[in-house]
Amino acid sequence: MIDLADERLIVSHAQMTMARGAIRGRLHYTPMATSAYLSDRIGTSMHLKLELFQKTGSFKPRGVLNRLANLSPEERQRGLVTLSAGNHAQAVAWAARAYGVHATVVMPTRATQAKVDATRGYGGDVVLCDGDLLAAALELQRDRNLTLVHPFDCPFVIAGQATLGFELVEQVPDVDTVVVAVGGGGLIAGVAAAVKMLAPNARVIGVEPEGAAGMTESLRRGEPVRLDRLDTIADGLAAPFAGRRNYHHVRQLVDDMVLVTDAEIAAAIPVLVERCKVVPEPAGAAAVAALLAGKITTAPGSKTVAIVSGGNVDRARLAELLR
Numbered sequence: 001m002i003d004l005a006d007e008r009l010i011v012s013h014a015q016m017t018m019a020r021g022a023i024r025g026r027l028h029y030t031p032m033a034t035s036a037y038l039s040d041r042i043g044t045s046m047h048l049k050l051e052l053f054q055k056t057g058s059f060k061p062r063g064v065l066n067r068l069a070n071l072s073p074e075e076r077q078r079g080l081v082t083l084s085a086g087n088h089a090q091a092v093a094w095a096a097r098a099y100g101v102h103a104t105v106v107m108p109t110r111a112t113q114a115k116v117d118a119t120r121g122y123g124g125d126v127v128l129c130d131g132d133l134l135a136a137a138l139e140l141q142r143d144r145n146l147t148l149v150h151p152f153d154c155p156f157v158i159a160g161q162a163t164l165g166f167e168l169v170e171q172v173p174d175v176d177t178v179v180v181a182v183g184g185g186g187l188i189a190g191v192a193a194a195v196k197m198l199a200p201n202a203r204v205i206g207v208e209p210e211g212a213a214g215m216t217e218s219l220r221r222g223e224p225v226r227l228d229r230l231d232t233i234a235d236g237l238a239a240p241f242a243g244r245r246n247y248h249h250v251r252q253l254v255d256d257m258v259l260v261t262d263a264e265i266a267a268a269i270p271v272l273v274e275r276c277k278v279v280p281e282p283a284g285a286a287a288v289a290a291l292l293a294g295k296i297t298t299a300p301g302s303k304t305v306a307i308v309s310g311g312n313v314d315r316a317r318l319a320e321l322l323r
Contacts, residue, residue, distance in 0.1 A: 009248040011159045011193050019062075019159035020166060022069035026098070027061055030054050030164075032171040032305070037275040042291045044177070044298035048276065049168050052284050052311030056122070058236070059164055059187055059309045060091035060151075066160030067149050068095055076101045081146040083107075083133035085235045086115030087283075087310060088151040093124030104146060106137045112235060114314035133240070152186030153243025161187045165194025168305055175202050176302035181286035182206040182215050182257070184239035185246025187309065192253035203255040207290040209234045210259045215250055218242040219257060233262045233321075236283030236310045258295040265289045269321045272308070279318065284310030 031050050038046035051059045068076060079102040082092045089105040096103035104125045107116060111128070119126055129136045141148050150157060168191070169175065178195050180188040192204045208216055211231035218225045226241040250257070265282050268289035272278050287306040290296050298304050313321075 009245050010252060011155055011162060011190065013197060015155060015159040016162040016166065016190075016194055019066040019156070020163045023062055023065045023160060023163060026065055028054055029167060032168070033276065035276050038288070038291070042298065042304070043300055044302050044304040047172050047303065047305045048278070048288070049164070049171070049305055049307045050278060051164060051307055051309035052278060052280055054309070056087070056090040056094050056118075057311040058087040058091070059161055060088045061095060062163050063154070063157035063160035063186055063190070064088070064091040064095045064149060067154060067156040068099055070156045071147060075147045079104065079144065079146045080149050081106070081137050081140050081144070082149045082151060083137040084151055085111055085238055086119070087236050087312060089119040089124060089126070090115065090122060090312070092149055093119045093122035097123045104140055104144070106133050106140065108133060112312070112314055112317070115312055118312065152184035152189075152239070153245050155245060157186050158189045158193070158245060158249065161190030162194040163190075164307070165191040166198065168307075169195060169198040172303055172305055173199070174303055175199055175305050177203045177205060177296070177298055177304040179205050179207060179287040179290060179296060179304065179306040181237055181283055181307065181309070182208045183212070183237040183283070184241070184243050185215055185250060186243070187307070188254060189246040189249035191307070192249055196253050204253065205296055206250060206254050206257045207286045207295075208257065208259055209237055209265065209286065210261050212238040213259055214239055214242045215247065216257045216259060218247050219251060223247070234265055234282040234286055236281060237286060258290050260286055260289045260293060260295060264293045266321055268292055273322065278308060279311060279313065280308050281310040281313035282321070284308050
């Protein structure tokens with residue numbers, strides 16, 4: 001049950017429904033695939049929600065489009081600023097171009113070059129940063145009078161990500177377990193809100209890399225935390241802090257959080273490429289990695305959906321992971 005003290009932080013059915021209307025016709029209704037191989041390996045009826053086939057290669061445009069739809073024309077025309085290691089960066093640049101506005105994106109200097117190039121290709125002005133990305137974005141917001149589009153700690157972004165949860169339950173109405181990779185928490189917050197509303201008996205389980213376990217640590221401490229160090233091949237999940245709203249969604253709605261190693265993530269990628277014919281980046285393979293590694297228990301005959309989101313991996317990294 002949702003704690004009434006935190007209820008205002010949980011996105012409502014009305015907010016999620018409005019988000020669905022805001023993005024309708026702009027994004028793909030991504031496919032749901034089954035895998036006999038994974039089903040046999042894991043011992044469950046295995047389904048993959050292939051969100052890596054979404055525009056820009058991840059779930060991120062769902063939340064971004066909903067956020068932009070709820071900005072005033074004046075807020076949009078001032079120009080946008082955001083922070084991201086890559087997938088949110090591409091989504092903001094793409095959505096800004098669709099709205100005819102300018103986007104400035106603060107990215108870490110360690111960002112994957114393919115993601116930097118794609119963000120620029122969509123028209124984003126990339127500012128590379130060695131330090132605190134949020135601090136740099138807020139400074140640009142003040143100096144240039146820009147409008148901040150937060151990558152995850154925003155009710156409009158969370159409601160936009162919830163549209164994936166709506167689709168998932170429509171595609172597998174009797175789902176028993178939903179497995180979601182976690183970075184800052186935007187996706188799992190939205191998916192959990194939608195799934196618990198539409199399929200209340202289904203479990204929602206989050207997966208984090210051991211080297212970027214911000215949400216797990218936040219739950220342990222009882223408050224959102226900032227990590228001093230990030231060390232994972234899954235750059236799409238390497239958020240330096242957990243969002244406040246996202247933390248409350250996870251605390252109230254998510255059944256469990258599990259951790260995976262980089263080796264387990266890397267081992268899942270060839271399986272997805274060779275047996276399922278999809279090519280995820282490391283972040284996109286994390287949910288399946290947790291299942292293959294036995295980190296999540298599923299009942300025989302139950303139905304499990306793993307979200308595969310993030311298909312933005314450069315060729316050199318992919319070749320290394322497939323070795």
